[in-house]
Amino acid sequence: MEFNFKQDNFEEFYHIGEPIGSGQFAVVRKCKLKETNVEYAAKFIKRKRTKSSRRGLSIEDIQREVSILSAIDHENIVKLYDVYENKSEVILVLELVCGGELFQFLAEREKVNEDEAVEFLKQILEGVRHLHEHSIVHLDLKPENLMLLGQNSTRLKIIDFGLSRKLDEGVEVKDITGTPEFVAPEIVNYDPLCTATDMWSIGVITYILLSGCSPFLGDDKQETLANISAVDFSFDCEDFANTSLLAKNFIQGLLLRNPNERATVYDCLRHPWIRPVKESQAQCRRSSSINLENLKSFLARKRWKQSIQVVSLCNRLTKSASVRNNGSVSLQEEEEEENFVMSALHHASEEGNMAGINE
Ligand code: ATP
Numbered sequence: 456m457e458f459n460f461k462q463d464n465f466e467e468f469y470h471i472g473e474p475i476g477s478g479q480f481a482v483v484r485k486c487k488l489k490e491t492n493v494e495y496a497a498k499f500i501k502r503k504r505t506k507s508s509r510r511g512l513s514i515e516d517i518q519r520e521v522s523i524l525s526a527i528d529h530e531n532i533v534k535l536y537d538v539y540e541n542k543s544e545v546i547l548v549l550e551l552v553c554g555g556e557l558f559q560f561l562a563e564r565e566k567v568n569e570d571e572a573v574e575f576l577k578q579i580l581e582g583v584r585h586l587h588e589h590s591i592v593h594l595d596l597k598p599e600n601l602m603l604l605g606q607n608s609t610r611l612k613i614i615d616f617g618l619s620r621k622l623d624e625g626v627e628v629k630d631i632t633g634t635p636e637f638v639a640p641e642i643v644n645y646d647p648l649c650t651a652t653d654m655w656s657i658g659v660i661t662y663i664l665l666s667g668c669s670p671f672l673g674d675d676k677q678e679t680l681a682n683i684s685a686v687d688f689s690f691d692c693e694d695f696a697n698t699s700l701l702a703k704n705f706i707q708g709l710l711l712r713n714p715n716e717r718a719t720v721y722d723c724l725r726h727p728w729i730r731p732v733k734e735s736q737a738q739c740r741r742s743s744s745i746n747l748e749n750l751k752s753f754l755a756r757k758r759w760k761q762s763i764q765v766v767s768l769c770n771r772l773t774k775s776a777s778v779r780n781n782g783s784v785s786l787q788e789e790e791e792e793e794n795f796v797m798s799a800l801h802h803a804s805e806e807g808n809m810a811g812i813n814e
Contacts, residue, residue, distance in 0.1 A: 456525050460540040471497065475553070477562055478617070479595070480512050484549065498547040502540075502734075510633020517545045523591055523619045524549075533614045545632070554603025558664070562750045569743040570666055573729055575601075578611035579657060584720045584730075589648040592628075594753025596619040596647065596656035597637045598663065598757075603765060611613045621648065635679045640712050643680045651714035655725070665702055666694040686712045699743040700746050701728035701736060742746030 465471075474486030475496065486497040500520075501511035524535035524547070537548035554560065557575055561567050577602060586593055593600075595618040620628050627647040630800040639646060639655035662670045668689035673679040683686070683813070690703055690709060705728045708718035725731060731737040 456528075457598040458521055458525050458535070458538045460538050462519075462656045463614065464538045464539060465497070465541075465546050469495075469497065469548070478615070479616075480510075483549075486548070487770065494551050494577055496549045498640060500545045500547065502544055502726045504543075510798050512617075514545075520619065521545075521547065522533050523616050523621060526589055526621075527591065531578045531583055531584040531586065531613060533612050535548045536606070549614075550612070551606055552602045552608075552614060554605045554608050556598060557601040557603060557611060557755060558598045558750065558804060559662070561745065562747060562754050564747070567745045569665070569699055569728075569740045569745065570737075572745050573740065574609070575611055575723070576657075576664070577729060579613065580720055582611070582613045583653055583657065584724065587653070587720050590622045590650075592622060592648060592650055593639075593653050593656075594619055594620060595633045596653055596660060597634050598660060599713075601660070609625055609691065620648070635676050635683075636672050636678075638683065639714070640684050640686065641714055649714055650719070652725070654709050654717050655714075657672070658706050658717075658758055661702070661706050661709070662688070663753060664750075665698050665706075665745050667746045667751070668694045669753070673713055686710060694749060697744045697746065699728070699739045699741060701726075702743065704728065 468490070469486040470496075472487065474482055474484050480501045481498050485494060487494050494714035500517055502517070503511040503513050506513070521535065521538055524533075526533070532616045533552055534550040535547060535678070536550065539546040539548070558787055560574075561572070578597075583593065593613065593616065595615055596613070600613060600615045602612050602614055604612055618633055620629060629645055633642065633656075635786055637656045637659050639648075640646075640654045641652060661668055662668070668691065669681040671679055673682050680771050690706075691699070695703065705718075705723070705726050708722065708726070711717045718726070727733075727736045728740065731740060
C-alpha cells in the first residue's frame with residue numbers, strides 16, 4: 456500500500472498520549488484516532504532543515520522507511536497505517552506494540568527452556584523470511600527492535616525500519632551503520648551488504664538469548680569491530696552450561712565471515728534445532744535452558760547505557776541553549792530542537808527510573 460504524506464494537522468484527527476520510546480531522531484508516543492478510539496504508536500521523526508544539517512533525517516531517508524513499511528504485510532512485522540508531515544517532522548502512525556522487549560519478557564521468567572526460546576526465534580525468522588522474499592534487508596536487527604505485541608501476547612513484532620534497504624539487482628549497498636555489537640563483518644569492512652547481513656545479526660541475537668553474553672563486545676567500539684572482523688568468538692563453558700549442541704551448531708552456521716557460506720533464513724527454518732525431525736532432537740531442546748542470570752545482567756548493563764543517554768541528552772539541551780544565545784540559529788528551529796530533546800529526555804529518564812526500581 457502506497458502512502459501519501461498527509462499535510463493535515465495531525466492533532467485534528469488524533470489525541471496524542473505519553474511518550475513510549477525514542478531514538479536518535481524520533482520520539483514515539485501513544486496516540487488515539489478520534490474517530491474510532493483505536494490506539495496507535497505515532498513516531499515523530501525530526502526532519503533535516505537543510506541538506507548539511509546533522510539534526511534530523513533527510514526526507515529521502517524518511518521516504519525510504521515509509522516505502523519499505525508500506526511494501527510489507529506480515530504478522531511479525533510492525534504495520535504502518537498512516538503518514539502525516541509538517542515543516543519540522545514526519546509522523547508515522549504505526550501499530551501499537553505494547554508488550555515490551557522480548558528479552559525483558561524472558562528475563563522476568565523463572566526458567567525458559569530452549570523449546571520456548573525457539574518459539575520466539577521462529578517468529579523472528581518468519582518475519583525476516585518475509586522481508587528477504589521482498590529483497591528487503593532490515594540491517595538493524597537487535598534485541599531492542601524485537602518487541603511483543605501486548606502484555607498478554609507472545610506475538611513477536613520486528614520494529615524500526617530506519618536503516619532498512621531494498622536490494623536492487625546490480626546496485627551495491629554499502630553505507631550503513633548499525634549498532635556495533637550486532638553488525639556483520641561486511642559492514643565493518645565496508646563490503647556490499649546482502650540478506651546474509653541480517654542472518655549474522657540473528658546469530659548474535661541467538662547467542663545472547665541463550666547465554667546472556669554478547670559474542671563480540673569489546674571494551675570500546677574499535678575493539679568490538681575488530682572482534683567482528685576477526686570473527687573472534689567462542690562458546691564459554693560456564694555461560695553455555697545448559698545449551699544444547701544443536702543450538703550451538705545453529706549459531707555457528709550464522710557467525711561465518713563469508714556471507715555466501717552463512718545459513719539463509721530458509722536454512723535456519725529447516726535447521727533441526729528450529730524444526731526437530733527426531734524425538735531425540737526435540738528432547739534435547741526441551742532439556743536445555745537459557746542462561747537467565749546472565750540475561751538479566753545483560754539487560755542491567757543496557758539500562759546503565761540508557762542512563763548515560765539521559766546525560767548526553769541533557770548536554771544536547773545545554774548546547775542548544777548556548778547556540779540560541781549566539782543567535783546563529785532561528786528561534787523556531789531552536790524551539791523545535793528543544794521540544795524534541797525534552798520529549799526524548801522525558802522518555803529516557805522514565806526508563807531510567809524504572810531501571811532504578813527494578814534493580
Ligand atoms: P534508533 O535511533 O534506535 O534507530 P529510531 O529513531 O529509528 O531508533 P525506533 O527504534 O523506530 O526509532 O523507535 C524508538 C523506540 O520507540 C523503540 O525502541 C521502541 O521502544 C518504541 N517504539 C517504536 N515503534 C513502536 C511501536 N510501533 N509501538 C510501541 N513502541 C514503539
